[in-house]
Amino acid sequence: MAPVQLRSMPRRTRLLLFAAVVCCLFVWLHPSSNIFGLDPQDLKLFTFGLSLEHHDVLRYVDPLIGTANGGHVFPGATLPYGMAKAVADTQSPAENAAGFVSDNNPVLGFSHMHDSGTGGHPSLGNFPLFVHPGCPDDDFKKCKYTVMQRVTDRVNGSVMASPGYFSINLTNTVRAEMTATQHAVLYRFGFHGNATVDVAAAADEPVVSGVPYSPLVLVDLSDLMSSRSTGGIRVHPEAGRITGEGKYAPSFGSGSYEAFFCADFRGAAIRRTGTFQGEAAAEEPKLLDNSKPEFYVPSGSVGAWIQFEAPPENRLLARVGVSFVSVDQACENAEKEIPDWKFDGVERAARSAWREKLSAIEVDATGVSEELLTTFWSGLYRSLLSPQNYTGENPLWSSTEPYYDSFYCIWDSFRAQHPLLTIIDPVAQTEMVRALIDIYRHEGKLPDCRMSFSKGFTQGGSNADIVIADAYIKHLRSGINWTTAYEAVVSDAEVEPPNWGLEGRGNLVSWHALGYIPWDDEDRNGTGPASRTISRGVEYAYDDFCISQLAAALGHDEDAAKYARRGGNWRNYWNPDQRDIHLDADGDVTQSRFVGFLQPRLRNGTFRYHRTRSCSPVQDMHSCYYDTALDTYEGSPWLYSFFAPQDMATLIGLMGGRAAFVDRLRYFHESGIAYIGNEQAFLPTFQFHYAGRPGLSSHFVREYIPAQFNASVNGLPGNDDCAMGAFSAFAMMGFFPVAGQDVYLLTAPFFPEVRLRATGGGSKTNTWAVIKVHGFDPAGKRKYIRRARLNGDDYTRNWISHDFFRNGGLLELWVDVDEGDWGTRETDVPPSYPPKAEEGRRGDGGGGGGGLLLSRVDE
Numbered sequence: 001m002a003p004v005q006l007r008s009m010p011r012r013t014r015l016l017l018f019a020a021v022v023c024c025l026f027v028w029l030h031p032s033s034n035i036f037g038l039d040p041q042d043l044k045l046f047t048f049g050l051s052l053e054h055h056d057v058l059r060y061v062d063p064l065i066g067t068a069n070g071g072h073v074f075p076g077a078t079l080p081y082g083m084a085k086a087v088a089d090t091q092s093p094a095e096n097a098a099g100f101v102s103d104n105n106p107v108l109g110f111s112h113m114h115d116s117g118t119g120g121h122p123s124l125g126n127f128p129l130f131v132h133p134g135c136p137d138d139d140f141k142k143c144k145y146t147v148m149q150r151v152t153d154r155v156n157g158s159v160m161a162s163p164g165y166f167s168i169n170l171t172n173t174v175r176a177e178m179t180a181t182q183h184a185v186l187y188r189f190g191f192h193g194n195a196t197v198d199v200a201a202a203a204d205e206p207v208v209s210g211v212p213y214s215p216l217v218l219v220d221l222s223d224l225m226s227s228r229s230t231g232g233i234r235v236h237p238e239a240g241r242i243t244g245e246g247k248y249a250p251s252f253g254s255g256s257y258e259a260f261f262c263a264d265f266r267g268a269a270i271r272r273t274g275t276f277q278g279e280a281a282a283e284e285p286k287l288l289d290n291s292k293p294e295f296y297v298p299s300g301s302v303g304a305w306i307q308f309e310a311p312p313e314n315r316l317l318a319r320v321g322v323s324f325v326s327v328d329q330a331c332e333n334a335e336k337e338i339p340d341w342k343f344d345g346v347e348r349a350a351r352s353a354w355r356e357k358l359s360a361i362e363v364d365a366t367g368v369s370e371e372l373l374t375t376f377w378s379g380l381y382r383s384l385l386s387p388q389n390y391t392g393e394n395p396l397w398s399s400t401e402p403y404y405d406s407f408y409c410i411w412d413s414f415r416a417q418h419p420l421l422t423i424i425d426p427v428a429q430t431e432m433v434r435a436l437i438d439i440y441r442h443e444g445k446l447p448d449c450r451m452s453f454s455k456g457f458t459q460g461g462s463n464a465d466i467v468i469a470d471a472y473i474k475h476l477r478s479g480i481n482w483t484t485a486y487e488a489v490v491s492d493a494e495v496e497p498p499n500w501g502l503e504g505r506g507n508l509v510s511w512h513a514l515g516y517i518p519w520d521d522e523d524r525n526g527t528g529p530a531s532r533t534i535s536r537g538v539e540y541a542y543d544d545f546c547i548s549q550l551a552a553a554l555g556h557d558e559d560a561a562k563y564a565r566r567g568g569n570w571r572n573y574w575n576p577d578q579r580d581i582h583l584d585a586d587g588d589v590t591q592s593r594f595v596g597f598l599q600p601r602l603r604n605g606t607f608r609y610h611r612t613r614s615c616s617p618v619q620d621m622h623s624c625y626y627d628t629a630l631d632t633y634e635g636s637p638w639l640y641s642f643f644a645p646q647d648m649a650t651l652i653g654l655m656g657g658r659a660a661f662v663d664r665l666r667y668f669h670e671s672g673i674a675y676i677g678n679e680q681a682f683l684p685t686f687q688f689h690y691a692g693r694p695g696l697s698s699h700f701v702r703e704y705i706p707a708q709f710n711a712s713v714n715g716l717p718g719n720d721d722c723a724m725g726a727f728s729a730f731a732m733m734g735f736f737p738v739a740g741q742d743v744y745l746l747t748a749p750f751f752p753e754v755r756l757r758a759t760g761g762g763s764k765t766n767t768w769a770v771i772k773v774h775g776f777d778p779a780g781k782r783k784y785i786r787r788a789r790l791n792g793d794d795y796t797r798n799w800i801s802h803d804f805f806r807n808g809g810l811l812e813l814w815v816d817v818d819e820g821d822w823g824t825r826e827t828d829v830p831p832s833y834p835p836k837a838e839e840g841r842r843g844d845g846g847g848g849g850g851g852l853l854l855s856r857v858d859e
């Protein structure tokens with residue numbers, strides 16, 4: 001485990017204490033703010049307790065978690081949902097999707113926009129800066145310009161990362177620090193200051209000694225995935241400004257996007273300026289312009305440079321504005337957001353923005369290890385990196401609606417990240433939903449994946465349907481046009497687009513007529529990768545179920561019935577006779593005790609055999625992606641056979657009842673078939689609840705955290721997608737959402753007390769949803785909930801609804817070392833929704849907990 005450096009900042013203890021006193025006073029003077037009927041004394045105690053042990057939670061944010069081992073986390077300087085995301089880009093094959101990797105590969109530059117945690121090609125990373133302390137023999141032609149030539153090692157152990165800040169030292173003696181605003185980055189480059197420098201590009205390369213100190217900064221039009229087609233760049237020799245643009249490809253989608261930048265420098269006098277094409281640098285021309293047909297700007301490294309006199313303070317500042325609209329707007333962004341060039345001020349503002357966002361949550365950390373606290377807060381932090389707020393930067397259409405990008409991808413984020421934002425930042429989540437709807441208005445379909453203003457690849461269903469239904473259920477309203485929202489989800493369900501690999505759904509004619517996607521379907525309405533018939537099918541079914549809930553709430557009763565029926569289509573893939581045939585450790589064919597799995601079907605109804613374990617860690621893990629032939633996506637039929645969140649009661653019946661279901665789900669987690677590094681495994685960690693065994697969900701949460709989610713640079717089991725951190729944050733707080741339903745499954749928290757600011761009264765409300773653990777045990781042995789009380793009343797359901805987070809309240813949990821009978825009865829489990837016509841065919845498993853998912857509430 002590599003050492004993790006955190007930049008600790010001075011505490012503002014006095015300020016916090018003052019804030020706490022103000023809070024106490026407020027509660028004291030406004031007892032009516034206590035709208036959920038608690039003794040006001042309790043509230044005062046919470047507030048007071050808080051002031052005693054409140055730390056600056058940013059201390060526990062380590063942005064470097066997940067920067068090795070495939071986490072693909074962006075660890076650089078940014079704001080919540082920030083478009084500017086600055087970091088050192090490393091030349092790390094297959095790993096540098098977010099620019100930087102904690103490995104030994106060299107640094108190729110410092111760039112200003114990235115995507116965090118993704119699984120596609122490296123994203124963005126346009127217009128990297130690179131800094132040489134000087135050029136050999138003081139000849140600018142002898143400096144290295146191209147990506148291939150200029151790469152330089154980092155100084156081991158020199159990386160520092162904290163919210164709003166990133167720094168690294170290179171072996172060429174340059175230190176680079178960076179901080180960011182919403183659309184601009186401020187870099188501070190530090191130099192040793194000797195008249196000559198001994199420069200090494202790498203530890204094992206010869207040192208070039210006696211290089212005269214005269215820094216050269218270059219800007220390259222390249223991006224991380226070398227996708228640039230056109231572009232142009234200009235250096236303004238007097239102003240010392242470099243501006244430019246390029247056209248690039250999105251990292252997991254089709255089409256192209258244009259980006260623009262504007263870089264200014266401070267701290268030293270300009271000596272000379274110029275441009276370069278490949279390794280050929282010259283003082284003229286000052287402009288490489290793609291707009292003139294006679295002038296050809298080749299692909300690869302092309303850019304501009306400025307060489308400076310030795311900076312009097314051995315520092316050079318670079319301010320880079322970015323935009324997707326124009327160079328002018330990039331310059332305006334920089335001038336407006338960083339007018340005074342004060343590095344520490346920009347960093348301080350970024351830290352405040354992060355502190356403010358994270359203040360929606362408070363935990364009592366008594367007895368909790370630094371490691372777990374860091375895992376927790378860092379996961380929350382990462383959940384706020386994306387989608388990115390590109391409002392005002394959309395070149396595709398003009399609109400007064402918000403625009404968010406980097407929905408990367410909703411297939412990943414609908415399960416935990418968006419439900420988390422709904423609780424901790426409902427204002428942002430509402431803007432994101434409005435952005436999705438506006439994308440539908442202008443593109444004709446909701447996205448399933450979208451990055452860099454381009455349509456991304458659809459991994460399974462049209463899961464924005466779930467995000468939209470979830471928003472309605474959880475009372476997000478402000479500015480959302482539900483008429484258009486409903487039109488958008490119905491379009492997903494009814495109208496097949498010509499290319500359903502990029503939006504909407506495929507095989508819809510068969511889906512409507514047969515209730516499944518036949519393996520041998522002939523789709524005349526559109527094209528897309530004709531794979532994943534099982535996994536697309538179960539996702540289409542759940543999407544339709546969510547649409548039925550929205551339809552019912554909006555008063556479209558016939559639609560509600562139709563989509564509820566289609567919501568039951570997952571059962572059409574259930575082959576009750578399918579055995580779990582596989583090879584044992586000796587390579588002999590064997591079968592487990594489990595019978596009945598989802599399987600592909602032909603048009604005539606016959607099942608086709610698909611290995612039950614294919615695409616799991618125990619068999620052919622990497623054989624099922626977007627356009628590979630198999631019938632499941634990034635997971636096995638074993639995994640997808642658990643995906644019926646709308647009707648777990650029926651599924652439990654099909655699997656042979658509660659005991660058999662629990663046996664099977666346990667086996668799934670213990671046999672190595674489950675892979676928690678991909679988002680589909682999140683919910684099955686908690687599905688024991690549906691069989692009346694909430695204790696087992698608590699048990700398995702602790703099997704995965706911290707063993708698979710921890711505070712080391714390799715502390716994520718898979719690429720983050722801004723979702724892994726949402727999973728660990730929910731799991732540690734003691735509840736997990738069933739996205740698309742008003743259900744959170746309760747488990748034992750990792751803290752003695754968790755407080756979430758109630759969402760109902762706007763961000764300034766002083767009402768909290770408080771989860772308090774009696775008998776808390778930091779070692780996690782008392783991991784079973786034995787008894788619960790909600791707002792003073794005994795509470796036996798093993799789940800709660802969103803009202804708790806909306807209105808606030810007090811949930812008390814008593815925990816112990818063994819499983820009791822809390823939450824085990826038929827009436828304690830979360831609701832299931834078997835389609836009406838099929839009600840008589842319910843299995844013998846757990847019963848529905850009842851409860852209306854949606855009622856027609858306020859507009």
Ligand SMILES: *[C@@H]1O[C@H](CO)[C@@H](O)[C@H](O)[C@H]1NC(C)=O
Pocket residue numbers: 155156157158168169175190
């Ligand atoms: C990085 O550079 C800074 C400034 O020169 C220096 O103070 C620091 O010690 C360096 N860090 C390492 C690990 O060399």
Ligand SMILES: *[C@@H]1O[C@H](CO)[C@@H](O)[C@H](O)[C@H]1NC(C)=O
Pocket residue numbers: 192194198
């Ligand atoms: C600066 O030069 C002095 C004298 O040559 C040398 O001892 C020192 O190590 C140099 N400092 C750096 C940071 O290179």
Ligand SMILES: *[C@@H]1O[C@H](CO)[C@@H](O)[C@H](O)[C@H]1NC(C)=O
Pocket residue numbers: 104153154155156171202203204
């Ligand atoms: C950093 O350490 C690694 C070994 O952990 C080594 O391979 C590499 O050369 C070192 N880099 C530098 C610049 O010293």
Ligand SMILES: *[C@@H]1O[C@H](CO)[C@@H](O)[C@H](O)[C@H]1NC(C)=O
Pocket residue numbers: 081389391392402427428431
């Ligand atoms: C998103 O950006 C717009 C434009 O800068 C801003 O008005 C809005 O408040 C931002 N949203 C959030 C949640 O920060």
Ligand SMILES: *[C@@H]1O[C@H](CO)[C@@H](O)[C@H](O)[C@H]1NC(C)=O
Pocket residue numbers: 481482483484487
């Ligand atoms: C919502 O959108 C519909 C069109 O889909 C439009 O007719 C209606 O006026 C919009 N409602 C509001 C409140 O803007």
Ligand SMILES: *[C@@H]1O[C@H](CO)[C@@H](O)[C@H](O)[C@H]1NC(C)=O
Pocket residue numbers: 494495496497508509524525
């Ligand atoms: C499929 O195409 C036919 C013929 O154009 C059209 O009538 C039908 O509505 C389409 N069905 C779907 C589900 O898009």
Ligand SMILES: *[C@@H]1O[C@H](CO)[C@@H](O)[C@H](O)[C@H]1NC(C)=O
Pocket residue numbers: 602604605606
């Ligand atoms: C369905 O089609 C397959 C392949 O053509 C065939 O082997 C099977 O016998 C058919 N089943 C029925 C019930 O017709």
Ligand SMILES: *[C@@H]1O[C@H](CO)[C@@H](O)[C@H](O)[C@H]1NC(C)=O
Pocket residue numbers: 069706707708709710711712714715716717718
């Ligand atoms: C931390 O998590 C990673 C990724 O899941 C795992 O490989 C590693 O073993 C874990 N480390 C510890 C100390 O549990």
